[in-house]
Amino acid sequence: MSSLTIRAYPDPVLKGECAPVETITDEVRRLLDDMAETMYLNSGIGLAAPQVGERSRLIVVDAQRGEEGDTLLKLVNPRIVEKQGETKSEEGCLSCPDLLVEVNRFESVTVEALLPDGKETTIEAEGLLAICLQHEIDHLDGVLLVDRLSSLRRTLYHKKRVKEDAKPADEGDESRRTNTAL
Ligand SMILES: [Zn+2]
Structure with a gap:
């Protein structure tokens, strides 16, 4: 295994729909x-393929990190087939450094996907796992936390990120580690 470079906003690979x-x-x-x-290296609880520069419908999720049991999910072509209830969650994103956004989410979701061995799976999720799945599937459709900001906040964040991007990579690294989650 090897660790990959995480792409950050406004990298264009994060926009647009990923192919099945x-x-x-x-x-x-x-x-x-x-x-x-x-x-895991970036202390995240979820990651979608476009975040590492691949426009494929692939996600990994581990909402129980640090707790007992093997809770890592590696999903191919995940899709939400049922959703219920409403909740608000405050989310960070490995691809949107220094940003926390309150997002309206479904309280519980049922996700169908393929496992790495090609078998079909159905996941009935609630709580943090449900939020994590919704966040990662958003990535596969090119939807970022930035898109949920008001246009004023989005413009400010965009300016800040473009400035950060111009800095050498190591200067941005420390801030990238805060508020990261999904
Ligand atoms: Zn994210």
């Missing part, structure tokens, strides 16, 4: 493993 995975090859499985390693 047609065949789960060894390359796809390797990418999922690398995404999981990258997520």
Whole structure:
């Protein structure tokens, strides 16, 4: 496994819809493993393929990190098939450094996806896992936390990020570690 570089806003790879995975090859499985390693290294609880520069419908999620049991999910072509209730969540994103946004989410969701071995799976999620799945599936449709800001806040954040991008990478790193989650 190897860790990958996380792409940050306004990298264009984060915009637009990702393509469904047609065949789960060894390359796809390797990418999922690398995404999981990258997520853990960056103290995240979820990561979507476009965040590492790949426009494929792949996500990894581990909402129980640090607790017992193997709770890592590696999902191919995940889609929400049922949703219930409403909740608000304050979310950060590994691709949107220094940003916390209150987002309206469904309280519980049912997600259908393929596992790395090609088997179908159905996940009935609530709480943090449900929020995490919704956030990552948003990424696959090119939706970022930035898109949920008012136009004024979005403009300010955009200016700040463009300035940060111009700095050498190591200067941005420390701030990138705060508020990161998904
Ligand atoms: Zn995110």
